[in-house]
Structure formats: C-alpha cells, structure tokens
Amino acid sequence: MPPIRVLDNSVVNLIAAGEVLERPASAVKELIENALDAGATRVEVEFEDGGRRLIRVTDDGAGMGPEDLALAFLPHATSKLAAVADLAEIRSFGFRGEALASIAEVARARIVSRPRGTESAHELEAEAGKIGAVKPSASPEGTTIEAWDLFGNIPARRKFLKTSPVEAAHIGDVVTRFALSRPDVRFELRGDSIPIATMSPVEDIADRIGHYFGKELRQALVKVDAQARGIRLRGYVARPTFTVNNTRLQFTWVNGRWVRDKVLFRSIIEAYSDLVMVRRAPAVFLFVDIEPRDIDVNVHPAKVEIRFANSSRVHDFVRDEIRGRLMAGGVPQQFVPKDAWSSFVQRTPDERRNERQQELMEFFTRPADTPVFFTPPPGKSAFAEPRDIPPGVQDPTPPMRPMASGGRAYQLHDAYLIEEVPGGLNVIDQHALHERILYYRIRSRVLAHDVARQRLLVPSIVRDSGREKVIAAARPLLDRLGFEIEEFGPGALAIHAAPDWIGTKDPAGIVRDILMDFDTANPGRAADDALDHFIATCACKAAIKAGERLAPEEVRALLEDRVRIDHSQTCPHGRPVTLRITLDELEKHFGRK
Amino acid sequence: MRFRCKRADLSQAVGVVASAVPARTSVPILQNIKVTAADGELTLTATDLEMGLRYSVRDVGIQKSGAAVLPAQKLNQIVRDIRDDEVKFDVDGKLCSIEIEGGQFKLTGADPQDFPQFPEFDEKKAVRINVDDFRDMVRKTAFAVSSEPSRYALTGVLFVIRENEARMVGTDGKRLAYAKKKIKGGPRDEVKVIVPPKALHLVEKIIAEGDEEIAFEFEETQMKAKTSAGTLFARLVEGSFPNYEDVIPGDPDKKVQVNPGELEYRLRLATSMTDDKSRAVKFQLSKDKLKLFARRITGEAGEASHEVAVKYAGPDFEISFNPDFFIDFLKVVAGGRPDVADSEADTKVEARAEAKADKAKGKKAAKEEKPKAPPPEPVEAPSTITLDLRDKLTAGVIRAGRDYIYLVMPLTIDV
Numbered sequence A: 001m002p003p004i005r006v007l008d009n010s011v012v013n014l015i016a017a018g019e020v021l022e023r024p025a026s027a028v029k030e031l032i033e034n035a036l037d038a039g040a041t042r043v044e045v046e047f048e049d050g051g052r053r054l055i056r057v058t059d060d061g062a063g064m065g066p067e068d069l070a071l072a073f074l075p076h077a078t079s080k081l082a083a084v085a086d087l088a089e090i091r092s093f094g095f096r097g098e099a100l101a102s103i104a105e106v107a108r109a110r111i112v113s114r115p116r117g118t119e120s121a122h123e124l125e126a127e128a129g130k131i132g133a134v135k136p137s138a139s140p141e142g143t144t145i146e147a148w149d150l151f152g153n154i155p156a157r158r159k160f161l162k163t164s165p166v167e168a169a170h171i172g173d174v175v176t177r178f179a180l181s182r183p184d185v186r187f188e189l190r191g192d193s194i195p196i197a198t199m200s201p202v203e204d205i206a207d208r209i210g211h212y213f214g215k216e217l218r219q220a221l222v223k224v225d226a227q228a229r230g231i232r233l234r235g236y237v238a239r240p241t242f243t244v245n246n247t248r249l250q251f252t253w254v255n256g257r258w259v260r261d262k263v264l265f266r267s268i269i270e271a272y273s274d275l276v277m278v279r280r281a282p283a284v285f286l287f288v289d290i291e292p293r294d295i296d297v298n299v300h301p302a303k304v305e306i307r308f309a310n311s312s313r314v315h316d317f318v319r320d321e322i323r324g325r326l327m328a329g330g331v332p333q334q335f336v337p338k339d340a341w342s343s344f345v346q347r348t349p350d351e352r353r354n355e356r357q358q359e360l361m362e363f364f365t366r367p368a369d370t371p372v373f374f375t376p377p378p379g380k381s382a383f384a385e386p387r388d389i390p391p392g393v394q395d396p397t398p399p400m401r402p403m404a405s406g407g408r409a410y411q412l413h414d415a416y417l418i419e420e421v422p423g424g425l426n427v428i429d430q431h432a433l434h435e436r437i438l439y440y441r442i443r444s445r446v447l448a449h450d451v452a453r454q455r456l457l458v459p460s461i462v463r464d465s466g467r468e469k470v471i472a473a474a475r476p477l478l479d480r481l482g483f484e485i486e487e488f489g490p491g492a493l494a495i496h497a498a499p500d501w502i503g504t505k506d507p508a509g510i511v512r513d514i515l516m517d518f519d520t521a522n523p524g525r526a527a528d529d530a531l532d533h534f535i536a537t538c539a540c541k542a543a544i545k546a547g548e549r550l551a552p553e554e555v556r557a558l559l560e561d562r563v564r565i566d567h568s569q570t571c572p573h574g575r576p577v578t579l580r581i582t583l584d585e586l587e588k589h590f591g592r593k
Numbered sequence B: 001m002r003f004r005c006k007r008a009d010l011s012q013a014v015g016v017v018a019s020a021v022p023a024r025t026s027v028p029i030l031q032n033i034k035v036t037a038a039d040g041e042l043t044l045t046a047t048d049l050e051m052g053l054r055y056s057v058r059d060v061g062i063q064k065s066g067a068a069v070l071p072a073q074k075l076n077q078i079v080r081d082i083r084d085d086e087v088k089f090d091v092d093g094k095l096c097s098i099e100i101e102g103g104q105f106k107l108t109g110a111d112p113q114d115f116p117q118f119p120e121f122d123e124k125k126a127v128r129i130n131v132d133d134f135r136d137m138v139r140k141t142a143f144a145v146s147s148e149p150s151r152y153a154l155t156g157v158l159f160v161i162r163e164n165e166a167r168m169v170g171t172d173g174k175r176l177a178y179a180k181k182k183i184k185g186g187p188r189d190e191v192k193v194i195v196p197p198k199a200l201h202l203v204e205k206i207i208a209e210g211d212e213e214i215a216f217e218f219e220e221t222q223m224k225a226k227t228s229a230g231t232l233f234a235r236l237v238e239g240s241f242p243n244y245e246d247v248i249p250g251d252p253d254k255k256v257q258v259n260p261g262e263l264e265y266r267l268r269l270a271t272s273m274t275d276d277k278s279r280a281v282k283f284q285l286s287k288d289k290l291k292l293f294a295r296r297i298t299g300e301a302g303e304a305s306h307e308v309a310v311k312y313a314g315p316d317f318e319i320s321f322n323p324d325f326f327i328d329f330l331k332v333v334a335g336g337r338p339d340v341a342d343s344e345a346d347t348k349v350e351a352r353a354e355a356k357a358d359k360a361k362g363k364k365a366a367k368e369e370k371p372k373a374p375p376p377e378p379v380e381a382p383s384t385i386t387l388d389l390r391d392k393l394t395a396g397v398i399r400a401g402r403d404y405i406y407l408v409m410p411l412t413i414d415v
C-alpha cells in the first residue's frame, strides 16, 4: 500500500474546482453571480465554442481595486463572509470564495476591473493555479472576467463535455434563469460573436417570460404574491389551460437563487392536480423568500439544491397559495364551490401518490446533463413514439380487413377503437392509426411537391431565443413541409402560411414542437432521412391524441381512411397499430371450444 | 320543499339549464341542477363554473318553499319520459320524491349549501340589445372561431358594443367573419370583450317567446345576460384579439359579383373532388366567368371543373381557397347555420337524455317535446354577394350587404 500523503495543494484545488465547475455553464453561472453580487445593472455574457474556448462576463458593478484584485484568485478569498456567524445570514450569491480560484485552476483566467467612480483600471492573469501580478490596464467602470480554454489542463473532464451546441444551450439556460429572476438587470448573450439574446430591463418578469416563451404563456399568467409566517411567495403561475409536455417551464428561485427542489416541485404538482391533464406540466415562475437562517444553501457545491428547515410548512404554503390563485383566477370569485378543493382531496391517496411519484420520477431522472430547453425528457409518455425502432420495420400483424358491410366500431377510454371484423375483432390505437394515415398522406404530398399552404390572416409568432442555429438548420425542412416562415428578430419566427394538412391545429404549436424535436434528430443524417423523420414527427404532432373523444362519425372516417394506406409501405415508427383478436381465441378463452 | 307544476314547463326549463351542466367534471356536485321554490316561482340553476344558467318557471303551486340539488341527467330524463300533465315534487333534506299518477320516483340529491352561488345581475349596469340583432350576429360570426384551445383569444367571439352600434367578430386565423348592427342607445364607453361561443349559444337558449331585448352586464372577467326567464353568466376569454379592421385589405382591383346559392352549389360539386384533408379549389376568373377547379391525386383520383356565371370585368386571375371556408359563409348567407365544431361536448347531458327519451317514446313524441323557444326570423338571402380580390397572397373579401364582411385567406400551392 502506498504511504498516506497530504495532498499537494494544487491537487486539492483541482478536485474542489471540479466540484464547483462541472461544465462551461457552471463558470458562467458563478461569474454572473459575482457580477450581480457586485451590484451590476448590466451583464454581458460571451462565449466561443460552447464555452470551451472562451467565456467572458462583463459587468458595470462595483469593481475591484488593485488590492482586492490581488486576492481575487486565492482560494477562500471572499469579501462576502467575514465569520461563521455570517453563514446564517447569507444574502449574496457567493460566500465561499471558491469560484474564481477554481476558474484560475482549470483555465487561463483574466480579470480587468475598474472600481466605480475611479479613473484607473487594473488587470490580473492566472493559469493552472499560478497567479500573475496585478498590472495597470484600461477599461470602463466595472469588471470583465475571462476564462480561456476551460478544462484544457484536465483532458478527462474536457472529454466529458458534450458537443458545443449542447454546452451552448446549457449556457443559454443559465442566462435565462438569471434574466427571469432579475428583470431590472440588462442581460446580453453572444455566442461565437452572434448576438443570441438581449434583454433590456423591464418592470415585471412577466415581460421577460413573454419574451422568452411567447405571448400565449404571458397571457396565461396569474400573479402570485403572498406572505405568511416568514415565507414570501412571489411570481407567476400559468393557468391550467397552458401546459407543456415536461417540466421545463417550472422555475423556482429561493432567495433569488435558482434551485431545483423536491419540496417546491411537489407543491406545484399538488396545486395543479386535477387541473391539468396527466402527462402535461404547467408553467410556473416562483420566487420564495425566506429568512436565510431557515434554509441551508450549503448542501450542493453549485448551490442548486437547498434544504428548508421546515419543509412541510413551505410545501403547504406554496401549494395552497398556488391553488388559491388558480381557483380565484380560473373561475369567478364568488363562484368557487366549497368542494373544488376537496375534489383534489377526494382522489384516493393511492391515485395521487402514483401520479405524483411518476411526475417526480420524470423530473429527477432527467439526466442532469440534459439541458432543459434542448431536449424533451426521454419519451415516457404513453403516446411518445419509440424512436429507436429503426424505420423500415413492418407492422407485425397486418390488421384484418374490415367487414364488407361495415362492422360495428366503438371508441373506448378515449384512446382505442374496437372494430368488428369477419372472424374476430380489431383493437386499434387511435393515435397510432391516425399518425400513420397522416404520415403517408403528408409524405406522398411532400414528395410530389403538392403541398397547399394555407395563408394566415395575422402571422403566428414563435419565439425560441438562444436557438437561432436550430431555427436556421430547420428552416429548409419546415419550408418543404409547407410552412412559410420568416425571421422575426433574433430567436423569433413569423409563420405566414402553414401546410393545410395540419387542419385546425395551431401552426405555432406545431412549429415549436418540431423545433424542440429537431435537436434530437441526428444532424448527420442525410437530408431525405431527416425529412422523413420530420414528417413522422409532424404526423405525430398533428394526429389525434390518446384522450381525445371522437364522435361516431369521426371513428368511422378514421377507419375508412385506413383503407387508403398502402400496407406494403413501411410504417413510420414500427409501432403496432392494431391488435387482432380472433373468434377462435375468444371461444377458447371462454371454454366454448 | 314541496311543489306541483306543469310537466311541459318543467321539462323545457330542465332542458335549458341542462346545457350548462358539464359532461365531465372533477367536481361532482356540478352534475346536478339546483332547484329553488319560492314566491310561486321555480328557479333552476346549473353551472360548470366557466359559465352558468338560471331559468325560472312561473305559476307553480308551492306548498312549501325550499331548495334541492338533483342529478341533472336523471331529472332531465324523468321529466321527459313521463306523460302526466302535472308532477309533484316533495323534497326532504337530500331525498326527493317525484310523484305522478300511479307511481313515484325517489332521487337522492346533494346539499344545496354546497352548490355554487349564482352571481346577481345588476340592472343598473345593463346594456340592452335587440333579440333578433343578437341572434343574427351570433349566427354570422360564431361559426368562424378557432376550435384549437391553444389559440385562446381566437376561441372566442369578439363582442363590441358602443353608442348606436354593436359588432361581433369571429376568426380562426385563416378566415374572419365580421357582422355589425345599428342599435338604439348603447354604452358611452365602448365595451369590447371576447366571449366563448358556447356562452352566446346559451344566451340564445334563455330567450323566451315575447322577449324583445337581452340585457347584458359586463365585468372585467365575466359577462352576464338576462332575459325575461333566464340569466347567464360566463367567464370571458382573456387575451388579445387581432385588430380585425386592420386585416381587411384595401384597394382590391378585382371585383366579382356572384349569386351565393349558385356559388355554393358549384363549390359543393367541386369539393367532391378535393383531397379529404387537403381541400383546395382553384378559382379561375375571366370576363364574367368563374371557373372552379379541383383535383384529387390520392385515393380515388379524379378532377372536377365547374363554371359559375358572375359579373367580372377585371384581368384574368387565378387563386385557390379552401372551399369549406366559403361554404360555411354561404350557408349563413342562405339563412342557415354552419356546423360548429362541438369542442367541449357541451350539450352532451341533454343530448343523451334526449336520445333516451327518443327511444322511450318513439321519435315522433320526442319531436313534439322540443322546447318551444321561438324560431329565429327567416332570413332573406341576398341575390348577389361581392368577392374582392387583390393578389394571390391577400385575403379575399366577401360582402353580403353592408353589415356582413367575411375574409378568407388563400391557399398557395407549390408546383
């Protein structure tokens, strides 16, 4: 056994650095926090190559004089925490003095700073833990901190990073979280010299929410502002009519710090239970303010997890406030029945537990390195199609031919069609069937260049800030599908016309879903393959979902359309559409044979 | 509570309020109707919290006043099924017995205390509109709204009332229907709200024979309407509505005059040869001639080509439209009502009871039972409408008279 040694200081620092700095976005987070701690009203973030080559954060905050600067890169050097007693009263983002030291450890770092109201600027460089000397420099008031070649000296960690668009998306997420929590601060984000987002200061975070996530969400927002027993809850919750397919629009901040917290998350689920459909998630933007001594922020190196001293009090308060606002905003005030709330309580505990557990699972099993706005969570939903089945797989059981005279057909559970056919019965997945019909229809039209575009009276706007590249890459495909799209400022698209096959569906919703999925499509795929995948996605989005009730005529129309599918063609995802049960099987089952 | 009343009156009233009962709800009490008996009058209330109806039956023999909350579907079915001219209700707590000649029903209801309260109508704030004007505007615009719930504002009808004028606008983003009426009086401050079409249809349900006016009261988030027999409240749709006046394109250089009946007939013929989901009909214009052309390439392939005599003096021109949008409008012009997408399965409770009643009595008897709300005034179809066009990317503007405008966005087709 090798002898025990006290670790070399730089090794200790390297390990600590790894904890604070997981990826480029973590450095961005630390630097923005420092800027805000310094009282900045303007924060500029720039990066190159997903932050690997360069991260630069510039602020107009208090700045540092030469003496402070000399200490800035030293571990545990902080101006924010003087003694242990202070720990219970932390109001700043930083307090450990670890961030700059860590950055200096794993990158080439440079600070240029000029204190507010002074004439002279100074700069300081550090590389792989070696700190240089403070030198005079030139700069406007405020501080600029750069990190070059992040993790350049830790190849293992560098290899671990994702592709630069993914890392860029993480950086975008970080900036979004700050921009949402500090409407009073101007944020600018640039990647590879391209402006990605510019957020001027606004009065109310609702404006930023609207800017980032669209007018529809903005209009669905209900304001929350309540205070009781040392807890204050502020922010917005969206009416249950606005939902998305995952929890990406659930933002929570505690004392200004963005957190992912199970207690808060559970409060949200419970507040919305019964009001949103299963597998749909609401949007919330909530700020909890609580005495610093009532929480522990020191449980996670990046401080995204916290611990409440009295979690059930926080949980109940947050749940009841949201619920109260939803009921008040959702129905005329004088018309709230006494038991609107009790209907929630009336569900069996098991039902509620199962639902909640499932949603919690989905939230917390999302791999931590999946950026929130980038990829939908792994398709667990009942109607997500298993993408990994290679295209080209045939439907294992070709359905039996319908009765010549038109057998009877019914819809069950708003999801399945039961059809009487000679010699047995078919159980049909309504979504899968409609999806397949649409897929063939759309494909044959797209291939034949026979797409009719329905023009819109007023263009529909889709905002997807921070994802200009995705939008640019997706445009030719959107165009071939029949969307007529125009750029509408950074990160926004105006839809002027939509393919007529989307029927009454909302064009903006479909484009948004397509963009969301576009990232997951392998960019290396051949264009035709991508188009195919795209059509499959569109078909899926435009198809009737499980849970939609169909009128008898609609059931009939759907079954009739089926005849038009050429079964020799391959199916979009290889998922079976029809389950056949023969009379023979039935008779055996009931002991008639 | 104990009362005796005419079955036909009760059946009609239950039928009206049942249309406000939600087909599905997580709040079980909402599947009931609240019945209150006081001062010789029976008041029935139902709501899904988004909107609600209250409807009264007069000349009721009340022995003991009180209130009961009874299951809507059962109640509706019972009052439709029985043949007696009179029924007797006797309610004790949650237990209700309905007595007829030679038999009785026993129903268990809910506690009236738990039923949501109905907001009061404030007569002082009332804005009044003529019944026929209201019906006509609803008929002309409500069909055009979006059935896509994610497009909030467009799922409602914009309802504007100002001095001497009322307007309604419905659009789904692809076509827009705009109707206006001169009215007497009206509010000094313009009222501009977005109303769910279902609420407008419910207002029509509470119109009784002899009603000349409907009184409306508008609040920030809800609207109320009152007639001689009933009251409605409905939550308004929030959101911003497109500026309907801005989207009407100016200076069309191609003006077509056409007989609406003829156009509808020819369009229907052409439509049979469009694709099921992709419906495009090409409009080819030349001197005094409109040729409609449709082609189907999938399934049973084929073509249709039909000519309509029109008055047209402009240049030769070609543009495509979804014919369904035209047909909806032409149906209205002809005095009918296009099928409205039944987005919320609204009248399911009623429909179900009706179907059962039909079975019980045979179709003929059930037909006679239809509520006797007065039939809408017959509409005289105009002999010409005008279609104004500018270019292939701009909305076609159809006018039927001065007060009814309809916009349809064209389809553009690759090739």
Ligand SMILES: Nc1ncnc2c1ncn2[C@@H]1O[C@H](COP(=O)(O)OP(=O)(O)O)[C@@H](O)[C@H]1O
Pocket (backbone or CB within 6 Å): A030, A034, A035, A037, A038, A059, A061, A062, A063, A064, A072, A077, A078, A079, A080, A093, A094, A095, A096, A097, A098, A099, A100, A101, A143
């Ligand atoms: N942008 C900035 N403007 C002014 N001072 C800064 C800035 N960034 C860092 N500092 C100073 O450097 C110190 C060390 O920063 P850091 O390593 O992030 O530790 P912490 O934020 O935990 O104090 C801070 O306490 C602060 O005094």
Ligand SMILES: [Mg+2]
Pocket (backbone or CB within 6 Å): A030, A033, A034, A093, A094, A095, A097, A099, A100
């Ligand atoms: Mg810090």
